[in-house]
Structures are given as structure tokens and as C-alpha cells.
Amino acid sequence: MTYPGPSVEGEITHMLAEDADIAEHGVIVTRHPHGVTLHGCVNSEELRDLIMERVRRAYPNLVVDSDIELARLDPPAGEEEL
Amino acid sequence: VTEAVRVAAVGDVHIDEKVAGAFRPALLELRERADMLLLAGDLTRRGTPREAEFVAREFADLPLPVIAVLGNHDYHSDRAGEVVAALREAGLTVLDGDGCVVDVNGVQVGVAGLSGFGGGFAGRCVSEFGEPQTKAFAEYGRVQAERLEKALAALEADLRIALTHYAPVPDTLVGEPFEIYPFLGSYLLGDAIDRTGTAISFHGHAHAGSLRGMTPGGVPVRNVAQPVLQAAYGIFDVPT
Numbered sequence: 001m002t003y004p005g006p007s008v009e010g011e012i013t014h015m016l017a018e019d020a021d022i023a024e025h026g027v028i029v030t031r032h033p034h035g036v037t038l039h040g041c042v043n044s045e046e047l048r049d050l051i052m053e054r055v056r057r058a059y060p061n062l063v064v065d066s067d068i069e070l071a072r073l074d075p076p077a078g079e080e081e082l
Numbered sequence: 083v084t085e086a087v088r089v090a091a092v093g094d095v096h097i098d099e100k101v102a103g104a105f106r107p108a109l110l111e112l113r114e115r116a117d118m119l120l121l122a123g124d125l126t127r128r129g130t131p132r133e134a135e136f137v138a139r140e141f142a143d144l145p146l147p148v149i150a151v152l153g154n155h156d157y158h159s160d161r162a163g164e165v166v167a168a169l170r171e172a173g174l175t176v177l178d179g180d181g182c183v184v185d186v187n188g189v190q191v192g193v194a195g196l197s198g199f200g201g202g203f204a205g206r207c208v209s210e211f212g213e214p215q216t217k218a219f220a221e222y223g224r225v226q227a228e229r230l231e232k233a234l235a236a237l238e239a240d241l242r243i244a245l246t247h248y249a250p251v252p253d254t255l256v257g258e259p260f261e262i263y264p265f266l267g268s269y270l271l272g273d274a275i276d277r278t279g280t281a282i283s284f285h286g287h288a289h290a291g292s293l294r295g296m297t298p299g300g301v302p303v304r305n306v307a308q309p310v311l312q313a314a315y316g317i318f319d320v321p322t
Contacts, residue, residue: 020128023127023128023155023158025155025289026094026289026290026309028259028290040289040290040309041289041309041312043095043096043100043101043104043308044100044101044104046100047100071308071309071312072312072313073104073105073108073308073313073314074108074313074314075108075111075115075313075314075315076311076313076314076315076316076317077313078317079088079115079317079318079319080304080316080317080318080319081086081319082282082302082318082319082320082321
């Protein structure tokens with residue numbers, strides 16, 4: 001394990017947006033003493049797995065934790081009356 | 083004449099081959115639940131014509147009008163014209179600085195929209211000053227707001243609705259990192275909405291934002307980014 005570099009949050013943010021297979025802007029990166037945690041919500045398990053795989057491969061010496069939720073695509077339970 | 087128009091809305095569906103078909107079961111329930119469906123941009127992930135075909139299939143042949151604007155993801159591959167063409171071919175109305183009117187049980191409901199742009203919010207915004215790139219960024223946001231205002235004002239309707247991808251107010255960005263607000267919306271869009279007698283405004287883009295907000299003039303704003311809704315769409319009863 002390695003202490004994360006000073007710009008790791010920015011590097012990962014760029015990577016997730018600019019990787020043609022991912023193109024994800026909705027993931028926020030926060031650091032902890034031995035790595036980073038990715039937070040957000042994506043709409044497929046396949047995309048979540050791909051994000052984690054790419055980040056862990058790019059930063060093999062960091063602990064990369066996932067707090068990425070999967071979007072719920074059910075109809076809404078009710079309506080909002082304005 | 084109906085007392086309320088029932089509007090279904092969602093943005094940031096980001097449909098690609100990984101999620102194609104996932105929204106369809108919920109969409110088929112819309113027949114009994116809404117008068118129109120608004121799509122607040124970021125319909126695709128990379129803005130490719132192939133993804134646009136998936137979007138077209140997802141939203142085609144629904145039993146209500148489907149009205150959309152594009153978002154930043156839909157422009158990414160520089161093929162927005164092809165994206166729009168695929169959506170229109172499937173029967174969707176795609177707005178870009180213009181509007182349309184839908185008759186809902188005798189009420190003329192006008193929707194005007196466009197993607198919008200960033201620039202920030204009053205007192206913390208970019209100006210047309212300095213490097214050409216900075217001026218271009220600020221100018222583009224201003225022109226988008228001017229086009230929205232013109233489109234809203236031109237609607238001949240009983241009820242006006244604004245549809246954008248970018249946010250017109252900061253209220254609905256709460257939850258996003260404060261530092262990126264200038265890339266999530268512009269107060270100029272909110273000013274345009276306030277000057278045109280608009281009843282409600284819908285936007286997306288801010289996945290970690292908040293559902294409810296209001297313009298300085300008191301117009302309700304709803305951030306319908308799909309991760310905010312945590313449902314396939316939201317439904318809003320807008321009084322006529």
C-alpha cells in the first residue's frame with residue numbers, strides 16, 4: 001500500500017471521463033490514508049465493474065474502495081403536486 | 083379543461099449497449115400516468131449515432147409526446163446532428179432553442195428548451211473578459227440563455243415549461259462539490275425563465291444534486307437527473 005499522491009483525485013476524475021469505454025462524470029473521488037474511495041451512482045453493474053477494474057489497474061499500489069451505487073429504474077411510487 | 087398537467091421527466095439516462103431496454107418496462111406504464119415525457123439531456127453516454135439508435139428504440143412508440151434536449155454527453159462525439167436525426171426519426175421532438183405546444187385536454191402546454199451551458203451563478207460567475215477561450219466560454223453561456231428566453235417568449239400557450247440540461251439555479255446543485263458549480267449551470271438561464279412567465283423548469287446534469295429549487299422570481303425548478311430521482315422518471319402535477 002502507498003499513500004496516495006497529491007493529485008490522485010484529479011487524475012482519476014480525468015481518467016473516468018476521458019476513457020472511451022467509461023465516459024463517466026458522476027463519480028466523485030475522495031482519499032483515505034491508503035487510497036481512495038469512489039462515490040456515485042451508475043446505471044449498470046457492468047459499468048461499475050469496469051470503473052473499479054480500470055482504476056485498480058491504474059493504481060495497483062493504492063486501496064481503491066467502491067461506494068458506487070446502482071441506479072434504480074423502477075417507475076416512481078407517486079407524483080409531486082406543485 | 084384539465085386543472086393540472088401531469089409531466090413525466092428524467093435526464094441523464096446515458097443509454098448505451100449496457101443499459102439498452104432497461105427503462106422500457108417502466109416507460110410502458112406512462113400511458114396511465116402522464117400527459118407528456120420530458121428528457122433533460124445526456125440521453126447517450128458518448129453521443130454516437132449507435133447509442134442514439136438505442137435511445138430511439140427506448141423511447142419510440144410511447145403513448146404520449148416525448149420532448150427532449152441534448153446534454154454535454156450527446157455532443158461528445160461531434161455527431162449531434164446524427165443523434166438528433168435518429169431521435170426525430172423515432173418520433174421524439176428534439177428542442178434546440180425552439181419550442182413546441184401540446185394540447186392536454188384543452189390546455190395548450192408549451193415546452194421550450196435547449197441544452198444550456200455553464201458559467202456559474204450570480205456573484206460567482208465567469209465573464210467575457212481575458213483569454214479568447216474564457217470569453218468564448220462565457221459568451222456561449224450567455225447566448226444559450228438568450229436563445230432560451232426567446233424560445234420561451236415565443237410560445238403561444240396557456241402554460242410554459244422550460245427544459246434544459248444545465249441548471250438554471252444553484253439550489254438543485256446542493257450535494258455536488260461547490261467548486262464545479264460553474265460547470266453545472268448558469269444563473270442567466272434562471273433569469274431567462276423568470277422573464278417569460280414560465281410555470282416550471284426541468285433540468286438534469288447534476289447527478290449528485292438535489293431535486294427541488296426555485297428561481298429568484300419564484301419559478302419551481304426540478305433536477306430530474308436520473309441518479310437524483312432514483313426511479314425511471316419523476317412525475318409532476320403542474321397546475322394550469
